[in-house]
Amino acid sequence: MSQLPKGWIQTSLGELCTKLTDGSHNPPKAKVIGLPMLSAKNIQNGKLDFGLGSRLITEEEFVAEDKRTRISKGDVLLTIVGALGRSAVVSTHEKFTLQRSVAVLSAPIISSDYLKYAIESPSFQKQIFDNAKGTAQKGIYLKKLRELNMVLPPLPEQKRIVEKLDEVLAQVDTIKARLDGIPELLKCFRQSVLASAVSGKLTEEWRKENKKQFDGELLHSARQKYGSSKYKDDLFNQAVLTLPETPDGWRVIPAGELFSYVTSGSRGWAKYYSDCGALFLRMTNLKYISIELDLEDTIYVELPQSVEGKRSKVELNDLLISITADVGRVAHVAKDIGEAYINQHVALARPNIDRYAKYISLCIASENVGIKQVGVLKRGATKAGLGLDDIRSFALPMPSVDEALAIVRLVDQYFTFADTIEAQVKKAQARVDNLTQSILAKAFRGELVPQNDDDEPAEVLLARIAQARKEAEALAKAAKKAAKAPRKTASKV
Incomplete structure (x- = not known):
């Protein structure tokens, strides 16, 4: 981006987050019952899906693993190994932890939905893939993830961007769902044509003129x-x-x-x-x-x-x-x-x-x-x-040979018609997919919603985020110190 909109600031993902970590690098063995440890497969289509199955771990193992991720409602999850770049906002209070393939991002001062959309934007996705390492299964290291560029508008504008994206992308999703349903309709159409063909219904008029x-x-x-x-x-x-x-x-x-x-x-x-x-x-x-x-x-x-x-x-x-x-x-x-x-x-x-x-x-x-x-x-x-x-x-x-050949010609005509529609649908689906990316790109160039001179500039917001991150780090250190204190007292006794 050559020039940012008024009130925006260029920063890094790490500067926006008070927490940026990944899941367990050495997950416990799976149990028959227990609490879920999710992986990249559980993040699909912008949502967290518990129904896709997960590793189960004991309550004791969960407590140990949760110290690393400490997932809360409103956190943003991002897949960082294998299936790169998929994201979801945590919208539940249900307890779960993560495997290494997923990172958890906490940015409580900015909009979680804004952060998710920003991650999905073409420019940020490109950074993820450009910086991924590995051969068989690519992944991005947390250090590099923290360094990735991200634009930050004023907080009120973030909310306007999210509202507009929710509205526009919902319309795109509706169009996409309708297009995605057409291949199944064409499948039914083709079978209907075949059923009519081999039962003689397709050539009823032909038989009236040809007594074969x-x-x-x-x-x-x-x-x-x-x-x-x-x-x-x-x-x-x-x-x-x-x-x-x-x-x-x-x-x-x-x-x-x-x-x-x-x-x-x-x-x-x-x-x-x-x-x-x-x-x-x-x-x-x-x-x-x-x-x-x-x-x-x-x-x-x-x-x-x-x-x-x-x-x-x-x-x-x-x-x-x-x-x-x-x-x-x-x-x-x-x-x-x-x-x-x-x-x-x-x-x-x-x-x-x-x-x-x-x-x-x-x-x-x-x-x-x-x-x-x-x-x-x-x-x-x-x-x-x-x-x-x-x-x-x-x-x-x-039927007679002549009627069989007439049936084949008619089926060919109907199937060619269906093939033409299917090809048009594929082109339309590609355009819709490109439209989503185009809308996201427009949003993060500052072109989707108007700027407001009365909005607090993003640099002030970034300063508040930095202060919140310092406070979070101080609280984490104090918690670690408090956790060690009973062991020291016990050893003196």
């Missing part, structure tokens, strides 16, 4: 030419019971009749990992409520000429399905990705009619068809996920 039915002869020819997979009647019958009502002209087909080949990846790929070579696809490459293959996080393998895992080589229009843990994610291989294989947590299903590939993917991804059937078929005390028989036994509501 599922072509059994086409499937028979494909099975003769490319083959099919054996399914289990009992599993298929269970799956059928979960299906929504489907339009006339559609048929419910076991997935095995539509898949020429179903397999899963093999184990023991780690020895083939490489910086280049064939793609190695895992569950992380399959997304939620989407059938797009995600290739952002990829691993490569180099295989010898003869290896068992080559049976899981991926081809164009294959379907990839997660079969362990987070079961039922699906991706359609819509384009040539070169040589690629899958690991043991993913199944590969190869449609015998390519034009149905994307539609079948939508069926498996939809809540009212695939996800519901996954929930039924994966049940069991010892069953950790889906077996290949389960996949072959999916009950799929099948």
Whole structure:
């Protein structure tokens, strides 16, 4: 800041505080019951959160630790190790102490809320990060923390700044909350589109103009030419019971009749990992409520000429399905990705009619068809996920090829619309985040509220703080002396 507003003064954090210390560097072992010893994880979104769990210590241990921190209502907490720069004002009389990752600041003469906002300002945050030390986990030492620059306006102006920031940032938080809620709405929208698509509701108007039915002869020819997979009647019958009502002209087909080949990846790929070579696809490459293959996080393998895992080589229009843990994610291989294989947590299903590939993917991804059937078929005390028989036994509501392609086009249009909104929301969220920082920066340049010539200058306030700090230090020394006195008397006796 080149020039401070009238009545303001440049000082250091240490000059503003009558107490600036951190929590225990050697915390007691955790107990089953006791008093809380909080850490940086308990300071989130500008608030102190006891609900996030903490180390518990005995009353006796608390008394010893509390001599260091002596936390009071109105103190400001600041994370100084690991998660740097998060702050909160202590708003409770509940007893607790701290681990080393949190510093406690007491500045009773100035506004606690002003101090918290000042810590959150871009200029102060930059100082924290610029002065942090360490490699694996960065932290800022108390000596350096005390030296960090901070601007101090007159006390009445501090209160005006806090009131204005409370008002403006509450509005920003409201906007942010609304924006943060949109992705969940879009998730529901996408599932609604999928549910309408695979139940025939999305193409009701299309069927009025196109009298097409599922072509059994086409499937028979494909099975003769490319083959099919054996399914289990009992599993298929269970799956059928979960299906929504489907339009006339559609048929419910076991997935095995539509898949020429179903397999899963093999184990023991780690020895083939490489910086280049064939793609190695895992569950992380399959997304939620989407059938797009995600290739952002990829691993490569180099295989010898003869290896068992080559049976899981991926081809164009294959379907990839997660079969362990987070079961039922699906991706359609819509384009040539070169040589690629899958690991043991993913199944590969190869449609015998390519034009149905994307539609079948939508069926498996939809809540009212695939996800519901996954929930039924994966049940069991010892069953950790889906077996290949389960996949072959999916009950799929099948329209004509032409209607399936019409469904895919409509879903693509709706999903593109949702993607556009999602991208706009992300940009808006970034602008809102920048807006918060811009407002804080403006506040601590003295541009958010007007100055008042009648306000007591900050330098007078700083002198009072210095006097209060001297008195606090004197009281601390007297308390230590008093604590030692009984031991001396006892030794003389």
